[in-house]
Amino acid sequence: MDFKEVVGWRRSIRYFQPWRPVEREKIQTILETARLIPKPMGIDFVRSLVVYRDDLSQEDLEALKTPTTTAQLDMAPVYIFWFADMEALSRGIDGRNLKAMVETDVLPASHGWSEEYVDDVIVPQVYQRILDDPDRTSLTPPGRGGDQDGPTYSRALLNLARSAIGMAHAHALLSAFDEGLGTQLTALSAARIMDIPSHWVPSSGMLVGYHAESWEAGGQRPREPFEDDFYEGRYGVPFYRDQQVVEELKEEGMIQPEAPLSWRREEVRGLARMFGLPE
Ligand SMILES: Cc1cc2nc3c(=O)[nH]c(=O)nc-3n(C[C@H](O)[C@H](O)[C@H](O)COP(=O)(O)O)c2cc1C
Known part of the structure; x- marks a missing residue:
């Protein structure tokens, strides 16, 4: 899929x-994509744990549910939990990640970078x-x-x-859609199944599976008006939204018809009947 289409088709699938089942290669591809994010301060903070629904006991599965995450947990065959490792910076305190980038001219001398700069400025001052x-x-x-005396x-x-x-x-999220999968970020109550280091910060989990609802999923979710959120030059001057660009993005599949599509209610009713859920 083209990048703009991936952005356009991504929405929270429930x-x-x-x-x-989801092919293991596809899950790996999602992880490989997440591995390539820009790194704050040159540090690899992100960790993840992939959990397969069918490996969990019914009690563990039920314990994961929260007020906003219920039936979709029974449906999605894979959950990816994302974390940040709060010890990652301490471990890289010698600046070795940045030095490796200096050595390979990613961080160039023309911009003031050198090994000494990392040692004398970045490490102590940043x-x-x-x-x-x-x-x-x-x-x-x-x-x-x-723990009252635990680390801060x-x-x-x-x-x-x-x-x-x-x-x-x-x-x-984008990688999952590019792989033909549906996904949703969601709150999960994961403490019961999480045997992870105490210095990993948890975040929302990601449910992954093949769509049972249509890819439209009722339409692209409305956003605030563009001009309310984006400014140009100075605060208060809305970034001018060129309608020709909007039309081009519609043609390329990035901006899609907004929710609610006229047939959404019937779709949700049909899905509820199919899965034995309340209508
Ligand atoms: C960090 C994060 C946590 C979220 N948690 C939940 C959640 O617990 N339950 C839920 O139904 N949706 C959750 N969402 C999905 C949002 O509701 C959704 O992104 C938003 O309504 C826009 O819809 P879209 O993703 O379909 O474009 C979460 C999204 C983010 C970014």
Whole structure:
């Protein structure tokens, strides 16, 4: 699929064919795509855990459900959990990732980069400051299973880690659609099945499977008006939205008819009947 079509067809899919497994190659492709995100500070923060629905006990499956994630968990055969490793920066505190990029001229001398610059400026003034920032938080606050004397992390580091997760989400979502799969990011209550390092920050999970609802899934979800969200030159001046560009993007499949499509209610009723769900 063309990039613009992938963007256009991506939407949150909430009905999957429960009987159709997802090929392992496709899951690997999603992971390979997420691996190639831009890296905040040159650090690889993102981790993931792939879980197969059919390997879980019924109790574990039920325990994953949340108020916003219910029937789709029974349907999607694969769940990908995304995390950020809060120790990744400490492990790379010697700046080796950046030095490797200096050595290969990715970070060029013309822009001020050198090994000495990494050692003398980036490590002490950027990395160390982020790690030592006094505005700190614990990953599991006391009262929610956290330890009063447990480790704390700077919020600056948490922000970087979460931005890496966001990028991994976006790459992975688009990759899934490119592979012909449907997917949805969603809140999951995963503590019961998660035996992961305590310094991994969790995020939304990703359900993956083949569409049981149509690819339209009721239409592209409405967004706020373009001019309300994007500015040009200075705040208050809306970025001028050229209608010719909009028309071209419609032709290329990126901007698609908006929800609700006239037949959506009937589709949802039909799906509910097929899966024995409330109508
Ligand atoms: C981080 C994140 C978490 C989300 N969690 C949920 C969720 O718990 N339940 C749900 O139904 N949708 C969830 N969504 C999907 C959004 O509801 C959805 O993206 C939004 O309504 C726009 O629709 P679209 O994805 O179909 O374009 C989540 C999306 C993101 C980015």
